[in-house]
Amino acid sequence: MNTMNVDYTTKIPNNVNLSEDRQVLKALEGWHPGYMDWWGDMGPEGFQQSLVYLRTAYSVDPRGWAKFDYVRMPEYRWGILLAPQEENRVIPFGEHYGEPAWQEVPGEHRAMLRRLIVIQGDTEPASVEQQRHLGKTAPSLYDLRNLFQVNVEEGRHLWAMVYLLQKYFGRDGREEADELLRRRSGDADSPRMLGAFNEKTPDWLSFFMFTYFTDRDGKMQLHSLAQSGFDPLSRTCRFMLTEEAHHMFVGETGISRVVQRTCEAMKDAGIGDPSDIAKVRALGVIDLPTIQKKLNLHYSLSLDLFGSEVSTNAANAFNAGVKGRYRETQIEDDHRLQNTTYPVLKLVNGQIKRVDEPALTALNMRLRDDYTQDCAKGMLRWNKIISTAGYDFKLTLPNVAFHRQIGEFKDVHATPEGALIDDATWGKRKSGWLPSSDDGDFIASLMTPVTEPGGFAPWISPPKVGIDNKPGDFEYVKIET
C-alpha cells in the first residue's frame, strides 16, 4: 500500500495498513463506540445534523492532502494518518544520537513515552469540550465552520494518540485510551491533565486567543515530539502539524479581524483615544484594552503548559532520545548538550535575573523561549492594523513573571511589565490586567449569532479570503436542527 494515500475501505481510515493489522484494528473498532458517545456528549452542542463544509485528509502528501465537502460531523472520517517513513532516519539527539530510529518502543523508555503520548492525547479532546458551547454564538457561518473544522481535527488528533497507545503499549495502552474518554475539561473529580485545558472558553474572542496561544503550545510540543527517536510518534506528530497550522491561522486571523473592526468603528465615530473604553464599547465593538487583557490571560495560561523552567524530566526525555528541541535537526551543535548552558529567568533575592543553567535541564525554558518568539509575530500583524488606522496603541506580550501558576514565578505577583508587586497591589490592580467579570459580561453581550450566508456580527470584520477560495456569501454550514 502506498502510505501517501489513505485507505478508506476500513471503518477507520488509515495509511498504516490496519486491514492487515487485525489486532489493532479490532482494538480501535472496540474503542470507536466510546469515542462516538464522547463526541455526542462533549462535542459541539447542536449542529450534529448540519452539513458542514469540512476538509478531510485523503493523503499525507504535503502538496495536496485534503479535500473539501459537506459532511455531518458525526459522519466525519476520523483517520489514523502518519507522515511517510523517512528511509534510514536516525535519532537526532541525546545519548542515542546517530543510532537508527526505533520502530518499536524501547523497553527502557516505555513509561516515559507512554506518559508523553497520554499528556498530548489528553489535550486534544479537552479543547473540543472547552469549545462545545460556541456554535450557538458564532459571528458567521465562516467562523462556525472553522470552529467545527478545528473540533473534528482535535478529535482526529485524539485518534492519532490512541492508535499509538493501542498498537505499541498493550493492555496499559488500552486502559489509557479509555481514560482519555473518561476525563472531562473542568470536571472537579476527573479533570483534564493540564491547567489551561480546564479553563473555560466563554466567548469567541477567547476562542481566537486559545487557538492563537494554546494551539501554538501544541505546535511547539508536536515539533519536539516530531523529533522523537520513536519513529511512529515522530511520523504521527509530523502529520498533525499540517492540520495544526489551520488552527493557529483561525486564531491569528480571528484576532486580526476583531482588531480591524474595532479600529474601523473608532475611526468612523471619530474616537481619537482607543482607551476611552465606554465610548468604544458604545459602538458595539471590543475595545483594544480589553483585547489586551484577554491576551494577557491566554498567554500566561499557555506559558504554564511548558512546565518548570528547570526540569530533570525534560533532561531525561532528551537524553533518552524521546523528546527533542524545536527544529532539532536545524540546530548546529552537538545535540547531546552534556557540557553547555542555557540562560534561564529565575527569581534571585526578589529580582528577576538570567542565570546560566545546564542546557539539558533548561529545555523547557528553551522551548518556551521559542514559543514566545513565535507568538510575537502576531503582535506585529495586529499592531500594524492599529497603526495603519492611525492609532497610538500597542498590543504586547506580558512579562513571563506575570500571572503564573507554574514554575519560578508561581509564588510572586508581577505587573505585565515584569515589576514585582505585593499581594495588596496585585489585588487592587489585577482587574486592569486580566478580564474582569464586567469585561466578560460586555463581551458576552456582543455574542449574538449570525447565520445568514455572508453575514458577520458587527464586532468582527469579514475575512480577506474564503476557505477553499469560496466567495463571501458561501454557505459554509447548512444548518439543520
Ligand SMILES: [Fe+2]
Ligand atoms: Fe491537536
Ligand SMILES: [Fe+2]
Ligand atoms: Fe489544534
